[in-house]
Amino acid sequence: MTTADIQHEETGGKTVTVMVDGEPVEVPKHTTPDAVLGLAGIDVATHYLVRITGRQQHTFAGRGQEEITVHERETFVSVSTGPTPTA
Structure with missing residues (x-):
């Protein structure tokens, strides 16, 4: 069972749809x-x-x-912690 699954059970199943990097994700x-990122x-x-x-x-x-x-409908973006490529 993932952290998101546990939290889903603890909240009685109340979920909302948010946007992560332009994609809808139910959380x-x-x-x-971290759970939002994982679900995305x-x-x-x-x-x-x-x-x-x-x-x-x-x-x-x-x-x-x-x-x-x-x-509902909040907007999030993910940011990489890795090196930034240069041209």
């Missing part, structure tokens, strides 16, 4: 940034989550296990 309303199919070992609110960005770098509440 528990009460979750963690993104490797938490090499990425962290950023919440986009208007023009503001709220990073969860280094806080992947922090409990957060997500809302």
Whole structure:
């Protein structure tokens, strides 16, 4: 059982659909940034989550296990922690 499965059970199955990197992802309303990434199919070992609110960005770098509440249609992006390729 994954962290997301456990949290899904703890919240009584309440889920919302959020956007992660432009793709819809169904997640528990009460979750963690790492669980959101995992449900989006993104490797938490090499990425962290950023919440986009208007023009503001709220990073969860280094806080992947922090409990957060997500809302229907919220927007998130994943950010790679790996090296940035240069041309």
